[in-house]
Amino acid sequence: MEYESITVTAADFDIRQTLECGQCFRYEKMADYHYRVTAMGKVVYIRQRGADIEVYPATDAEFREIWSPYFDLGRDYSAIKSALSENCGVMRAAAAFAPGLRILNQDIWETLVSFIISQHNAIPNIARVVNTLSERYGTPVADKTAHKIHYSFPGPEALLRAGIDGLTACKAGFRARYIIDACESVLSGKVSIDKNTASSTDELREMLMQIKGVGGKVADCVLVFGYRRTDCFPTDIWVKRAAEKFYFGGNPTDIKEIHRFAAEKFGENAAYASQYLFHYIRSIPC
DNA sequence: TCGCAGGGACTCG
DNA sequence: CGAGTCCCTGCG
Numbered sequence: 001m002e003y004e005s006i007t008v009t010a011a012d013f014d015i016r017q018t019l020e021c022g023q024c025f026r027y028e029k030m031a032d033y034h035y036r037v038t039a040m041g042k043v044v045y046i047r048q049r050g051a052d053i054e055v056y057p058a059t060d061a062e063f064r065e066i067w068s069p070y071f072d073l074g075r076d077y078s079a080i081k082s083a084l085s086e087n088c089g090v091m092r093a094a095a096a097f098a099p100g101l102r103i104l105n106q107d108i109w110e111t112l113v114s115f116i117i118s119q120h121n122a123i124p125n126i127a128r129v130v131n132t133l134s135e136r137y138g139t140p141v142a143d144k145t146a147h148k149i150h151y152s153f154p155g156p157e158a159l160l161r162a163g164i165d166g167l168t169a170c171k172a173g174f175r176a177r178y179i180i181d182a183c184e185s186v187l188s189g190k191v192s193i194d195k196n197t198a199s200s201t202d203e204l205r206e207m208l209m210q211i212k213g214v215g216g217k218v219a220d221c222v223l224v225f226g227y228r229r230t231d232c233f234p235t236d237i238w239v240k241r242a243a244e245k246f247y248f249g250g251n252p253t254d255i256k257e258i259h260r261f262a263a264e265k266f267g268e269n270a271a272y273a274s275q276y277l278f279h280y281i282r283s284i285p286c
Numbered sequence: 287t288c289g290c291a292g293g294g295a296c297t298c299g
Numbered sequence: 300c301g302a303g304t305c306c307c308t309g310c311g
Contacts, residue, residue, distance in 0.1 A: 119293035173307035
């Protein structure tokens with residue numbers, strides 16, 4: 001079957017660093033620098049050769065309206081890295097470790113459920129659970145390049161119908177009831193998953209934390225990867241270790257204090273700093 | 287076989 | 300309020 005393909009050049013972009021950094025769980029590696037991604041209700045392939053990025057199948061309009069925003073290709077990461085690295089050797093080194101990492105613009109609902117699943121869980125297992133949920137409760141999505149069937153991430157109605165038992169069978173474990181609470185919260189309107197909301201980051205954070213199983217860390221991940229609030233500084237155990245090691249003289253430091261520090265030092269770029277630090281601390285020997 | 291990793295809820299003091 | 304315990308699964 002014929003399909004269209006778009007090729008663009010992008011600096012500061014590395015598809016491997018971007019997809020495999022733990023922000024996204026619905027991709028498959030076809031070969032080095034060649035991935036299949038299921039997102040935004042579509043199946044898309046992305047292949048990178050140097051600075052050339054090929055995305056297919058995609059029309060000009062789909063690329064412009066969906067994939068360029070999704071992969072955040074319109075943003076000047078060079079400026080972000082410069083701002084973070086100014087007077088900070090740690091950030092300079094951390095950013096140099098994953099210079100092509102970009103923060104994806106993901107679906108809020110999928111991000112919410114994915115990061116509820118992420119708690120007390122390792123990345124490969126999170127991906128396994130998210131993919132099983134999609135296969136069992138998502139809807140089929142056409143892959144114009146092949147005959148294989150893929151499935152979109154299921155919405156709140158579908159996951160609510162799955163019930164605790166269905167979710168548990170997908171290995172969600174003790175998080176099954178948290179996912180049900182998220183479904184109910186969204187369906188009742190208690191939680192809004194509107195990307196263009198006028199609410200402040202603090203208001204959104206408080207709203208998300210009403211959901212059982214959503215604490216500060218999960219809320220911050222959803223705020224960054226879904227709502228794109230880059231003033232958040234998601235602080236998991238690794239980012240906490242990195243912050244303590246590099247900025248607090250190796251002393252155990254409370255999350256609130258780390259957040260105050262990040263807000264002061266990184267401001268609107270805090271989320272990027274968190275991603276660079278996460279990748280950096282996990283890549284160097286303890 | 288078992289110990290461990292990983293956020294958050296919940297209980298107890 | 301803080302400290303401790305439990306939730307579930309896969310991996311080494």
